[in-house]
Amino acid sequence: MSSIKGMAHPGAVGQTDEARVYAKVTWRLIPLLFMCYVVAYLDRVNVGFAKLQMLKDLGFSETVYGLGAGIFFIGYFLFEVPSNNIILHKVGARVWIARVMITWAVISAATMFVTTPTMFYLVRFLLGIAEAGLFPGVILYLTYWYPSKRRSKMIALFMTGIPVAGVIGGPVSGWIMHSMGGMNGWASWQWLFLIEAIPSVIMAVAVLACLQDRVADAKWLTEGERKLIADDIAHDQKQTQSHNLRDGFTNPRVWLMCGIYFFFAIGLYGTGFFLPTLIKNSGATDPLTVGMLTMLPYAAATIAMILVSRSSDARRERRWHITAPAWIGALSWVVAVQFSHNLVVAMAALTVVTCCVVITISQFWCLPTAILSGAAAVAGIAVVNSLGNLSGFLGPFFIGWVSDKTHSTDIGLYVMAVSIFIGGALVLRVKKELVNR
Template identity: 55%
Template sequence: MSAGASHKGNTGHEDSAEVSAVYAKVTWRLIPFLFLCYIVAYLDRVNVGFAKLTMLSDLNLSEAVYGLGAGIFFVGYFLFEVPSNIILHKVGARRWIARIMITWGVISGCMMFVTSEWSFYILRFLLGIAEAGFFPGIILYITYWFPADRRGKITTLFMTAIPLAGVVGGPLSGWILQSMDGTMGYAGWQWLFVVEAVPSVIMGVLVLVLMTDGISHAKWLNPREKKILQDRIDADGQDKQDHSIKKIFTSLMIWRFALIYFCFVMGLYGIGFWLPSLIKGMGVAGALDIGLLSAIPYAVAVVGMVLVSRSADKHSERRWHVAIPAVLGAIGLILSVLLHGNAVLSMAALSLGTFGILTSLPLFWSLPTAFLRGTAAAAGIALINSLGNLAGFVSPFLIGVIKTRTQSTDAGMYMLAASLVVGALLTLSISAKSIAEKK
């Protein structure tokens, strides 16, 4: 009798170890590659913030024109986001993600040919169309492999690509601007767009070779491993709602999530598009020096994102782990204004702000993915992301207008801070039961 009990206990332990080993295998196979894809995606999206340091004067463009051009990306993104994600769900992630990456790489490289405000607007709009569906597509793709109780950590690992893109992209962009200016008769900002577009095209081709559409298509998994993964995905989906697409568009919960995400994205792109200019405003002159300093807030954010996501998964709690970093982000932005006269303290404040903003974003996605599945998940995630990313238009546009009129970004930082606090309060207004928080 005791022998049988012992065997049962050992089996349970072995099953647990086996499951952990399978998920470790999947994580190492998928996440580093998706991580690299997102790094090059985010670089192509926000490198215009570094190009701005010299492009505006070269082309005689105003801060308001820059703000509108930086933000108009998200208009194209918004219009094509939901259909793009539904197509991905129908035709498979491998082909659609590859298409997205190759087309946006080509268009991003064409930014070197901008000569006027209208060519700037048109290419940024086309870039938004090309990239539509990439981020929500990856979030959806993660739900194909990982159940909700593992998704917080995995999504955060994937989204640490944002700050690491800043860590890598800041010094790289500064070096290109400074060292390649005048090469073959082209300005540094033109080389910036070309050089940073090439990795996107290369990664798009590699997606066709290396990405697997889902568990059943994974030749690198044996039947036992596939069953372990699929059983957990099936069990995870039992409590989720498979709404019709029509119902997704009329769901108050979906619109609430979209508003929360809008508030957080306001902060994200306030930092993403204006951080180089904020550092330049501290008196830092050289493009390479600005690039090196811009890596500091992102490096701090990487550490914070990982630690907070581990705490969220450990305690099976999401709302407070989303709201508290958002409030810290708001405090950091406010302090960056109040301490503007002290470069060291201002950088510390910007680091706190960047940490808070970037930490709240990946954990936010564990909320809507906790109750959606199937085509509803594809449409719901895309709708939330597309509506939320309209803040990517509103944020740089408003800051650009504010700076043009006041010659300062201070009021813009206060606006972003208020948006983060509103997002935090809306997050806490969602009941724990509705997003199935459970240990």
């Protein structure tokens, strides 16, 4: 007979049932968290579709767009370190995540009333403040439920919300931009912000109804199942080196993580904010066509994320599962620039870029959660996410400014290529024995 965890408790489960227990947890938590991130990312980057008509309607320059798209991350930075994770840790994920989602839904919808650059900057800044707590909060939340050996796949499943937002949002945004202009006297981009804010409110209600804050609150698990998970998490934390709050700010590895994420996020948000424009520049002019073509890179990226995460967990190897995609993505950016006016080649290159960018981001989050635990994870994840995301401000602003000066996005895309290459190189500075487990 196999050994049993929690023999003293009725309903205890055997070690051979461990996979079943975690599958039960995954089916309960991940679809809900995944859908939250889908609607969050959609509200964050749908301005990239609105740009196709919004700039002309309001007389905005590419620099104004780039600054407005990026200023989101200034608000994100100022209000995310470390208060959101600390508050979530104290009041619980259920209430805090629902609060975050309702707030950003209201602000995202309010973007439809923008008429001046100042109003655009303000609403994007407020949206950053509103959304600051979701992503790092969920990453922290997953550490309550999964040991490090299972976390890569769970983070990847959650973060497939990024490409799936593109798969869903591309055609939907394209259809709205193509079909709804003039209804009720509103432009199509105004309808875009209003309609795509509604799912966030729906998901906030679902979070309040369905999410539990911690394993101990999960009445849908037996006592033995709860003990199995608690024992796994406790054993996992004994192997990490940083536990107290101060380590989350002072550990040199945290600052290395900030640097890596900074360079990777330039690629992520450059893709998110400018992919529709790049596809349009390659020869697809109708918003609906752009929306349908945008779906293809994100669909491929969804599959790629899951396959790479499975490989990473199976091999207990993290560094090359991040670095190799980063370097392939950098090369693909160069190809996308060189063949920017050939729709077929450009789409192939942009598809590889999108796959590689989202793989590096999802796999990256296995690093800080393997190095930090306890109170250090609360602060460290917040620090890494907020400081790293400052590149989400610099990248779009730089691309917009360069586009105005040169009437081309080429230099901006080369900068993104160099950036994700550097991020991949920095990953190799992380000691493999710390994260390859």
